[in-house]
Amino acid sequence: MxxxxxxxxxxxxxxxxxxxxxxxxxxxxxxxxxxxxxxxxxxxxxxxxxxxxxxxxxxxxxxxxxxxxxxxxxxxxxxxxxxxxxxxxxxxxxxxxxxxxxxxxxxxxxxxxxxxxxxxxxxxxxxxxxxxxxxxxxxxxxxxxxxxxxxxxxxxxxxxxxxxxxxxxxxxxxxLRADAELASHEEVEGFYGHLDRVLDGIGFYDRRNGERLMRRLRTLYDRASLERQEIDILRGMLKQIERRCGPDPYRHD
Amino acid sequence: MxxxxxxxxxxxxxxxxxxxxxxxxxxxxxxxxxxxxxxxxxxxxxxxxxxxxxxxxxxxxxxxxxxxxxxxxxxxxxxxxxxxxxxxxxxxxxxxxxxxxxxxxxxxxxxxxxxxxxxxxxxxxxxxxxxxxxxxxxxxxxxxxxxxxxxxxxxxxxxxxxxxxxxxxxxxxxxLRADAELASHEEVEGFYGHLDRVLDGIGFYDRRNGERLMRRLRTLYDRASLERQEIDILRGMLKQIERRCGPDPYRHD
Known part of the structure; x- marks a missing residue:
């Protein structure tokens, strides 16, 4: 620029x-x-x-x-x-x-x-x-x-x-602005789906209202306007959690 | 204040x-x-x-x-x-x-x-x-x-x-503002009437379009938002002009 x-x-x-x-x-x-x-x-x-x-x-x-x-x-x-x-x-x-x-x-x-x-x-x-x-x-x-x-x-x-x-x-x-590309709708939804499966898989939803928790988490990330690179980082974290916590029994993708 | x-x-x-x-x-x-x-x-x-x-x-x-x-x-x-x-x-x-x-x-x-x-x-x-x-x-x-x-x-x-x-x-x-009192509608109109009579009286309108000139002068003074004290000063000026230029033959107030 x-x-x-x-x-x-x-x-x-x-x-x-x-x-x-x-x-x-x-x-x-x-x-x-x-x-x-x-x-x-x-x-x-x-x-x-x-x-x-x-x-x-x-x-x-x-x-x-x-x-x-x-x-x-x-x-x-x-x-x-x-x-x-x-x-x-x-x-x-x-x-x-x-x-x-x-x-x-x-x-x-x-x-x-x-x-x-x-x-x-x-x-x-x-x-x-x-x-x-x-x-x-x-x-x-x-x-x-x-x-x-x-x-x-x-x-x-x-x-x-x-x-x-x-x-x-x-x-x-x-x-002066860093070049950043905002993530698209489907990329963000892909992340939310991944996050939901991982949280479910590690037992985070036991005795909790999973839907309500996901709504709160969506609000948080939406507020931040996720960028494409950030989605990559977050999904990388989720993959590593899946790797260390064993196979996700609910996984279906 | x-x-x-x-x-x-x-x-x-x-x-x-x-x-x-x-x-x-x-x-x-x-x-x-x-x-x-x-x-x-x-x-x-x-x-x-x-x-x-x-x-x-x-x-x-x-x-x-x-x-x-x-x-x-x-x-x-x-x-x-x-x-x-x-x-x-x-x-x-x-x-x-x-x-x-x-x-x-x-x-x-x-x-x-x-x-x-x-x-x-x-x-x-x-x-x-x-x-x-x-x-x-x-x-x-x-x-x-x-x-x-x-x-x-x-x-x-x-x-x-x-x-x-x-x-x-x-x-x-x-x-920090000086105390000022804006003039009222009738005070401003009184001044415009006075100004018009004086300009007419001293022959300023001869061979000129008096109505058009007054409209321009009104616009100027309106833009300035006249204060009560300023009206007094302006009318004082007009009175002095009347005094020095002889009696206004058109005067009727």
Whole structure:
């Protein structure tokens, strides 16, 4: 199974960091972005950039830093953008509806797929986004968490939002799945019949309700959705039991 | 609006780190957990623990580290657990179905709510989970991402999974929402009538289709779900226009 490709329209998604103080966080954000297929980074008045610490923390995502756009204002970073989501965890005076990441990302992806430029806007590590910065965005998003201890740093917040975006792509996992062939009806029935005969033959049904036991066992195996290879293993076990417990007097196949 | 509480049943969720090498990652994991209301940390053969670096990176989540349970085997860390999700990003030989975090967390939360103990199991930073460790879990979970660059460190992976868990609690955001009162039908209609008269009065409809323009403007404002205070502001603007542009000859209210 070949690897699937990250869809091109993620190019319409940009991450904007407003006035980031720590170069390490810029690097961590770049890494978090690229891991989730997001590559366009905008930096509004970064305190230090470029910077060796950012490059170190970006790990293999140095290209995201190299292509980052540095601007002097948030307006410049939002040029061409139609939907800008301000990330906030404070109560705001603005009555823009406060969306959860799931809903916000659904809207962003639908727009990006249609060729609309969209942005996720993150504030300074200590102060968050200013009132003025929030007002320049047209969506308000909050990542919910423990009200008594909420400590999501900039890199983690970028990670969570980019994960949420990517998770909604319905990205195929087939290339990570083991190849398995489900057993067919007659193969499963063949196993049940074999199991029934063996259990009967070794006296497991004496003083027990055999039919009821088999129904329970069927339920168990049905729940597991048996594969062809597993049927082979299970029937191999049954054959070995028959071999060691002597010939099955009830055997008729 | 008072703060909502993290539900008690999150106590049934444990995070297990198998053979973590870097104390900093243990601290980052503790912080990521507590931010999302998860507090029970199990450490299987940590290379260094307790450790000052872990405590520093845990920030305000030192209590999670203090209460962490250190075990010598994964089996000991999974004692009492009925659903154990192994986090993996490699193709595995096991044919346990590979779940996305969204589906896995839905199952974990439903079980935890019913009083069942569940676990998220993360492997070593460099090697991930061993085949033997994965086999001791009964669920396989992968966080999907960019197939050409996947670099989610241990702390980020714990953050993503704990975020995913918390996001499914349908945690109320009301305490973060600004108090707003939606305008009633007659208030909105009063505004539309006022707007129509003013636009007509200032000659905006000359040589234009006034009815069509009003229909477009209604659509715009309806989409925004006008609040009572916003109606006051908008009508205040209209009154000021009337004041500065002279008496409205069509006015009849």
């Amino acid at each position: 070949s690897k699937p490709e990250v869809p091109d329209f993620l190019r319409n998604v940009r991450v904007v960091l407003a006035r980031p103080s720590h170069p390490g966080n810029i690097g961590a954000a770049a890494r978090a972005m690229k891991t989730m297929g997001v590559t366009r980074l905008y930096l509004v008045e970064p305190k230090r950039f470029p910077d060796a610490e950012a490059t170190t923390l970006a790990s293999g995502a140095a290209d995201v830093l190299e292509n980052a756009v540095v601007t002097g204002t948030l307006d410049a970073a939002l040029e061409g953008v139609s939907i800008a989501c301000a990330l906030t965890s404070r109560k705001r005076e603005l009555t823009t509806p406060l969306a959860a990441p799931r809903d916000a990302c659904a809207e962003l992806l639908a727009a990006a797929r249609d060729g609309v430029e969209v942005a996720l806007v993150f504030g300074n590590e200590t102060y968050g986004l200013s009132i003025d910065e929030v007002a320049r965005c047209n969506r308000l998003v909050t990542i919910a968490g423990n009200p008594d201890y909420f400590s999501l740093n900039l890199g983690q917040a970028v990670q969570v939002m980019c994960y949420e975006l990517f998770s909604q792509l319905a990205f195929p996992l087939d290339h | 008072s703060k909502p509480e993290v539900p008690d049943f999150l106590r049934n969720v444990r995070v297990v780190l198998a053979r973590p090498s870097h104390p900093g990652n243990i601290g980052a994991a503790a912080r990521a957990m507590k931010t999302m209301g998860v507090t029970r940390l199990y450490l299987v053969e940590p290379k260094r623990f307790p450790d000052a670096e872990a405590t520093t990176l845990a920030s305000g989540a030192a209590d999670v580290l203090e209460n962490a349970v250190v075990t010598g085997t994964l089996d000991a860390a999974l004692e009492g657990v009925s659903i154990a999700c192994a986090l993996t990003s490699r193709k595995r030989e096991l044919t346990t179905p590979l779940a996305a975090p969204r589906d896995a967390c839905a199952e974990l939360l439903a079980a935890a709510r019913d009083g069942v103990e569940v676990a998220l199991v993360f492997g070593n930073e460099t090697y991930g989970l061993s085949i033997d460790e994965v086999a001791r879990c009964n669920r396989l979970v992968t966080i999907a991402g960019n197939p050409d660059y996947f670099s989610l460190n241990l702390g980020q992976a714990v953050q993503v999974m704990c975020y995913e868990l918390f996001s499914q609690l349908a945690f109320p955001l009301d305490h």
